[in-house]
Amino acid sequence: MACTDSLTTRLARAATHAAGHGLAWTRLRRQVYQAVLSAGRPIGAYELLAALEPLVGRRMPPTSVYRVLDLLVRHELIHRIESKNAFVACCEIGQPHQGQFLICERCGETVEIPGSELAHQLSASARALGFELHHQVVELTGLCAHCRAGAPG
Ligand SMILES: [Zn+2]
Ligand SMILES: [Zn+2]
Structure with missing residues (x-):
């Protein structure tokens, strides 16, 4: 998995x-x-x-x-x-989850974050606000460990 x-x-x-x-x-x-x-x-x-x-x-x-x-x-x-x-x-086929990703702005490396607690919280909040959710993917952008090591400073 x-x-x-x-x-x-x-x-x-x-x-x-x-x-x-x-x-x-x-x-x-x-x-x-x-x-x-x-x-x-x-x-x-x-x-x-x-x-x-x-x-x-x-x-x-x-x-x-x-x-x-x-x-x-x-x-x-x-x-x-x-x-x-x-x-x-997807890295977690068959696992009930919504996509959540770490995306490196420099090299484009994209890592799927396992687990579904955060996604559940988000969709529950949406429902509580009367919002009908059609698409839920969390995208966090920044620098991956590799690019950080090569980054000046
Ligand atoms: Zn997935
Ligand atoms: Zn990178």
Whole structure:
């Protein structure tokens, strides 16, 4: 249940999750997921289209890819990072959670923070205020440990 697992393990986990949730794991869905997964960091839709080309064997129409991305987000296989307009593979597939991420402003490294207490608090607060929540991703930006070590001062 971690991002340190191999790509093969994570691909297999995604397929199992899809099967368990009635999501047909079509070739294109698998390829799109694989492209997001292999990026290892948030990948934008255009970059994704380019990454898909060698996998699929041809240039996909953007609308088909957007549809698949939406579907993968809805099934919590990937998360959408609003601030970067990009997508990243979920590290905790099958765990009930909302995305919460540490995003490095310098190198773009993005780490999903495990746990769901904070997310529960936020959604409960929203409900208490009569707010209907459609999308909840917490994005914390700053410098990762690696970039801090290399940063002057
Ligand atoms: Zn996740
Ligand atoms: Zn960094």
